[in-house]
Amino acid sequence: GAVVSQHPSWVICKSGTSVKIECRSLDFQATTMFWYRQFPKQSLMLMATSNEGSKATYEQGVEKDKFLINHASLTLSTLTVTSAHPEDSSFYICSADDGAEAFFGQGTRLTVV
Amino acid sequence: ELKVEQNPLFLSMQEGKNYTIYCNYSTTSDRLYWYRQDPGKSLESLFVLLSNGAVKQEGRLMASLDTKARLSTLHITAAVHDLSATYFCAVDVNRDDKIIFGKGTRLHILP
Numbered sequence: 639g640a641v642v643s644q645h646p647s648w649v650i651c652k653s654g655t656s657v658k659i660e661c662r663s664l665d666f667q668a669t670t671m672f673w674y675r676q677f678p679k680q681s682l683m684l685m686a687t688s689n690e691g692s693k694a695t696y697e698q699g700v701e702k703d704k705f706l707i708n709h710a711s712l713t714l715s716t717l718t719v720t721s722a723h724p725e726d727s728s729f730y731i732c733s734a735d736d737g738a739e740a741f742f743g744q745g746t747r748l749t750v751v
Numbered sequence: 752e753l754k755v756e757q758n759p760l761f762l763s764m765q766e767g768k769n770y771t772i773y774c775n776y777s778t779t780s781d782r783l784y785w786y787r788q789d790p791g792k793s794l795e796s797l798f799v800l801l802s803n804g805a806v807k808q809e810g811r812l813m814a815s816l817d818t819k820a821r822l823s824t825l826h827i828t829a830a831v832h833d834l835s836a837t838y839f840c841a842v843d844v845n846r847d848d849k850i851i852f853g854k855g856t857r858l859h860i861l862p
Contacts, residue, residue, distance in 0.1 A: 639796070644793075672849060672850065674852075679857075680854075680855075681839065681852045681853065681854045681855050682794075682839070682841075682852045683852075684849060684850070684851065687849060731793055731794070733850065738799075739782065739784070739796070739799045740784065740843070740850055741796070742786075742793050742794045742796075743793060744792075744793045745792070745793040747791075
């Protein structure tokens with residue numbers, strides 16, 4: 639099946655700093671990608687829809703100024719967690735659809751200390 | 752708003768037993784997914800179900816879809832310890848590719 643690659647797999651950052659997470663579709667183009675967040679022992683919650691060449695669409699309750707999404711090409715979306723705080727520590731997962739089904743990245747475990 | 756309800760949320764069972772996980776969803780959808788997640792890992796795609804009456808099987812797992820009842824089931828046959836994981840069903844929202852997840856079923860199979 640298609641491959642979605644996410645980088646980094648894990649990151650530890652200091653409170654107040656910003657962290658960028660990349661999501662790439664390796665063998666297909668994706669005009670739309672999705673960002674999810676998963677807290678321990680919970681399900682995946684959709685944060686936002688990343689649209690190539692236009693603004694992202696955020697789910698209710700997700701701060702767009704805190705979670706900056708850029709989808710500059712058909713194979714790359716980035717999520718930047720700005721001014722990270724310990725409560726932002728979570729598992730972030732991206733997905734992209736190749737027209738037949740959705741594929742998920744490996745996830746990024748963010749720990750803010 | 753699409754809602755996806757999964758039950759049970761936690762299941763502990765003996766090896767060799769059969770059991771079923773249920774997934775109900777609230778509005779029409781084009782695709783229903785079943786995923787497996789191991790601790791600390793991302794999602795592993797198990798099944799994609801597209802049409803009413805679809806049934807797919809892989810090893811000891813079998814998934815089915817009833818679009819009229821808006822119900823999917825994941826059946827485990829003769830469970831083995833290696834199947835211990837969290838299983839999620841997920842439904843897309845009318846082909847705009849946004850996927851909404853159920854809360855997951857934490858399956859613990861006792862050796």
